[in-house]
Amino acid sequence: MSQQPQAIDFEKIRNASDGSISGMMSVGFKEVVMNNPYFAAGGGLMLLGTGLALARSGIVKSSGFLYRQMLVDLEIPSKDKSYLWFLEWMSKHKYRTSRHLSVETNVITHDNGAITTKFSLVPGPGKHLLRYKGAFILVNRERSGKLLDMTSGTPFETVTLTTLYRDRNLFNDLLYEAKNMALKAREGKTVIFTSWGPEWRPFGQPRSKRLLGSVILDKGIAESVVEDVKDFLTSGEWYHKRGIPYRRGYLLYGPPGSGKTSFIQALAGELDYNICILNISENTLTDDRLNHLMNHIPNRSILLLEDVDAAFNKREQSTEQGYTSGVTFSGLLNALDGVASAEECITFMTTNHPERLDPALMRPGRVDFKVLIGNATEYQVKRMFLRFYENEEELCEEFLKKYRKLNLHNVSTAQLQGLFVYNKRDPKAAIDMVETLRDPNTVF
Numbered sequence: 415m416s417q418q419p420q421a422i423d424f425e426k427i428r429n430a431s432d433g434s435i436s437g438m439m440s441v442g443f444k445e446v447v448m449n450n451p452y453f454a455a456g457g458g459l460m461l462l463g464t465g466l467a468l469a470r471s472g473i474v475k476s477s478g479f480l481y482r483q484m485l486v487d488l489e490i491p492s493k494d495k496s497y498l499w500f501l502e503w504m505s506k507h508k509y510r511t512s513r514h515l516s517v518e519t520n521v522i523t524h525d526n527g528a529i530t531t532k533f534s535l536v537p538g539p540g541k542h543l544l545r546y547k548g549a550f551i552l553v554n555r556e557r558s559g560k561l562l563d564m565t566s567g568t569p570f571e572t573v574t575l576t577t578l579y580r581d582r583n584l585f586n587d588l589l590y591e592a593k594n595m596a597l598k599a600r601e602g603k604t605v606i607f608t609s610w611g612p613e614w615r616p617f618g619q620p621r622s623k624r625l626l627g628s629v630i631l632d633k634g635i636a637e638s639v640v641e642d643v644k645d646f647l648t649s650g651e652w653y654h655k656r657g658i659p660y661r662r663g664y665l666l667y668g669p670p671g672s673g674k675t676s677f678i679q680a681l682a683g684e685l686d687y688n689i690c691i692l693n694i695s696e697n698t699l700t701d702d703r704l705n706h707l708m709n710h711i712p713n714r715s716i717l718l719l720e721d722v723d724a725a726f727n728k729r730e731q732s733t734e735q736g737y738t739s740g741v742t743f744s745g746l747l748n749a750l751d752g753v754a755s756a757e758e759c760i761t762f763m764t765t766n767h768p769e770r771l772d773p774a775l776m777r778p779g780r781v782d783f784k785v786l787i788g789n790a791t792e793y794q795v796k797r798m799f800l801r802f803y804e805n806e807e808e809l810c811e812e813f814l815k816k817y818r819k820l821n822l823h824n825v826s827t828a829q830l831q832g833l834f835v836y837n838k839r840d841p842k843a844a845i846d847m848v849e850t851l852r853d854p855n856t857v858f
């Protein structure tokens with residue numbers, strides 16, 4: 415029987431060494447490690463493992479390096495304006511693959527009062543791939559689980575676009591395309607912004623522009639305001655050279671229903687501007703918030719402060735009922751003065767009671783142009799009649815005759831509109847009903 419291969423060869427050990435213990439150990443070790451198949455395999459595996467680990471970290475490092483060298487990221491936070499534009503653009507973009515969608519429901523109220531609902535499927539949180547002008551772009555929409563936007567209660571989000579370094583210029587094209595697409599949807603419309611916490615948010619859907627010709631003011635009034643605003647808008651250089659803040663305040667005062675608000679809306683349409691409405695008697699509005707809002711008005715917008723007399727009576731902030739406005743009178747004045755924007759700032763204020771306004775609010779710089787929008791004059795009655803009943807010159811004369819006879823003075827244009835709308839297709843019936851204009855509260 416041959417000797418067992420695993421057995422230790424003591425003879426060999428003795429020959430190879432001087433017989434001491436250390437010699438015995440080294441030979442014993444070699445014998446165990448080299449000749450033992452289990453140990454040999456383990457060593458091989460270890461080497462392989464180390465090699466692989468090294469290779470892996472090498473790949474990770476070099477891919478990180480390549481990533482940094484060859485790819486570019488663009489981050490769009492949800493706070494940014496282009497965020498919604500981008501999502502909207504992406505939902506309409508043909509060449510994309512998304513498996514995560516989220517829905518955005520738009521309820522559209524049409525001019526005739528009908529309501530339709532439109533669902534747009536926008537890219538939801540997750541990864542999406544799209545192809546734009548031949549380049550691949552990876553889109554990652556991420557939601558921050560922890561951070562909440564305190565004003566709206568929605569989580570903060572970011573969209574990160576990644577593409578090859580050489581295609582980085584496409585980001586610019588893409589954002590412009592998204593912006594133009596969003597603005598096109600608003601073309602011919604006026605967007606009304608209202609304050610929402612410390613920021614401005616569109617209020618409802620953009621509205622169709624109101625034509626300037628549809629608001630009939632007394633002779634020359636509309637023209638003079640429009641001319642003044644247009645002149646102001648082209649004088650930026652003049653203001654800057656003289657170091658005067660580039661802003662202009664307008665006050666439209668007069669009885670209710672004389673067309674003040676309607677005129678401002680039509681003017682915004684004419685100038686292609688939006689309207690930011692601020693209600694200063696809202697009791698959650700504070701001086702700080704007012705200041706912040708006034709300094710962050712969206713571009714090309716008119717700031718509209720309705721019923722400015724309602725918030726303050728003789729600088730007092732509270733009424734008999736108690737607290738009315740969170741804004742102090744001096745807070746309002748400071749906010750009006752402090753608007754520090756390079757862009758133009760057009761402020762419109764309206765009131766039914768100009769006599770209640772503090773002179774400090776009316777001084778030049780705060781209010782530069784005051785105009786009375788009064789009750790209907792004969793000129794307005796005639797033009798309104800002819801606007802509702804085109805080419806009915808004779809009937810218009812008849813209507814005016816009766817109107818004069820009744821010696822009506824305090825008829826608002828809103829009342830006239832009410833009468834004409836009630837008798838939409840029947841000017842004769844409108845003539846028969848002229849008496850109803852005597853009472854401003856007639857309900858047809």
Ligand SMILES: Nc1ncnc2c1ncn2[C@@H]1O[C@H](COP(=O)(O)OP(=O)(O)OP(=O)(O)O)[C@@H](O)[C@H]1O
Nearest residue numbers: 628629630631670671672673674675676827828831
């Ligand atoms: N001068 C006008 N020309 C055409 N329509 C008018 C005119 N004045 C009022 N109207 C109509 O009357 C309604 C009320 O007008 P608007 O809200 O503009 O009045 P206002 O002056 O702002 O009133 P208030 O002082 O109560 O706010 C609108 O539907 C508007 O179309």
Ligand SMILES: [Mg+2]
Nearest residue numbers: 674675676764
């Ligand atoms: Mg009004």
